Amino acid sequence: MMLMPASAEFAALCQSQLAMMAKLMGADSTAVYIAEGWSDQKVPDLLPVALYPPEAHGSSARAIEKILPAQSSNSAALQSPQRLMMADSINPEPPLVTGAGPAAEPAGPLQRLAIPMMHEGGMLGVLVGWRADRPWLDIERARMEDCAQSLTLACVLDQRGQWLKTQVSALDQVQAQQSDRFHELLHQLRSPLTALKTFGKLLTKRLPTEDTNRRLVTNMLRESDRMQELLGYFDETLQAADDSREEAATTVPLLLPGDDRSGPMPSLTASTGSLAHFGGVLTPQSIAIASVVLPLVELTQPLAEDADMQLQAVFDQTDLMIRADLKALTESLSILLDNALKYATPGSQVWIEWGWSRPDSPDLVGILVGDTGPGIPQRDQDRIFERHYRGLQAAGDLAGSGLGLAIAADLIQEMHGHIQVFSPLSELPYALPEQIDQAAQQHGTAFVIWLPRAN
Numbered sequence: 001m002m003l004m005p006a007s008a009e010f011a012a013l014c015q016s017q018l019a020m021m022a023k024l025m026g027a028d029s030t031a032v033y034i035a036e037g038w039s040d041q042k043v044p045d046l047l048p049v050a051l052y053p054p055e056a057h058g059s060s061a062r063a064i065e066k067i068l069p070a071q072s073s074n075s076a077a078l079q080s081p082q083r084l085m086m087a088d089s090i091n092p093e094p095p096l097v098t099g100a101g102p103a104a105e106p107a108g109p110l111q112r113l114a115i116p117m118m119h120e121g122g123m124l125g126v127l128v129g130w131r132a133d134r135p136w137l138d139i140e141r142a143r144m145e146d147c148a149q150s151l152t153l154a155c156v157l158d159q160r161g162q163w164l165k166t167q168v169s170a171l172d173q174v175q176a177q178q179s180d181r182f183h184e185l186l187h188q189l190r191s192p193l194t195a196l197k198t199f200g201k202l203l204t205k206r207l208p209t210e211d212t213n214r215r216l217v218t219n220m221l222r223e224s225d226r227m228q229e230l231l232g233y234f235d236e237t238l239q240a241a242d243d244s245r246e247e248a249a250t251t252v253p254l255l256l257p258g259d260d261r262s263g264p265m266p267s268l269t270a271s272t273g274s275l276a277h278f279g280g281v282l283t284p285q286s287i288a289i290a291s292v293v294l295p296l297v298e299l300t301q302p303l304a305e306d307a308d309m310q311l312q313a314v315f316d317q318t319d320l321m322i323r324a325d326l327k328a329l330t331e332s333l334s335i336l337l338d339n340a341l342k343y344a345t346p347g348s349q350v351w352i353e354w355g356w357s358r359p360d361s362p363d364l365v366g367i368l369v370g371d372t373g374p375g376i377p378q379r380d381q382d383r384i385f386e387r388h389y390r391g392l393q394a395a396g397d398l399a400g401s402g403l404g405l406a407i408a409a410d411l412i413q414e415m416h417g418h419i420q421v422f423s424p425l426s427e428l429p430y431a432l433p434e435q436i437d438q439a440a441q442q443h444g445t446a447f448v449i450w451l452p453r454a455n
Contacts, residue, residue, distance in 0.1 A: 014050035321454035344373025372440035
């Protein structure tokens, strides 16, 4: 067991306890020594933490010699608290007085009382008292033992506090290094992204208006803008984390967080708003569902064609309005479409439709993203919105982090809505569109997002 150096707060506590014990029991002097190290092979080095009165002891080495008997040169003598306390019967050297005048002579043989500070089988230190006018009584020994026990607990808490402080400091250093690395990566990502956007714009100018490839380039530029926006959110979140870490390192409260005088604890949420989603705090507004879905379907169409799937929007109303955050809704629908194209098999149908109302919640509007793929096993459906849960997909060849559906669910909840999953499609309480193969009802998946209707 290796102890850290005692803190100034622990030393001050020991000093006050020594002064109280000296006055209460009429001791000529008292001292607390802390073991620098402890093992079965050697006697620990005892270092003075507090002395009372301060001028009553000489050098540390001479003071330590007064605590232990000369024959206690092996660890066995120290490993037993009883053996250590038996040292009271041995007359040690009198303590040196280092005052301004000549050294004071003790009035008689010094009576020493040494109480070990034991914790979990190891000795943390020793509490010692000296006096020359009378022997120590049993009740005084009991009081010294109570004091030693209290100081032992304080020493344990002090050691744990210093250990935690060391760990926090090491963790902060690691986090600072990681932050620097993330900032570097962000800087490096922006350069090729800017170059890709520039190449895309130049390519658009060179392609004839009637060229069907212009749509691909337009979608590429749109996704580049989205990537640039996400990198901006990443930078803001990283900077907020840096500010919060620096604030926590410089504003350590002396009292508990619940005490009004300690001040508020540093908080990432308090300083930057909610960062559980992209873009910080959501701003719900009246949005036409078609204005979000139709561009998204157009953007995703080439990906569906490349995966040999059919993607279409099924709708009757283009002016149906809901209350939602534009970016959060776009991100949620993008996640559901990406998942459909990722996990459905070639030849599957993927579609988005909207316009339902629930009898129990007429103020909500449903937006459905469905596919005729293999579906989701029943055992996985209760957990698919948990972060990093992939269920059956974890055993497959498709890479994934299990975050997409969890992010979508969080965003929808923050827009005062919720999301449901139905698999197979026969579980869906609504009729499938005419365009969708009715034979797919025994498999497939449908996600329904419910969001507030705009007034």
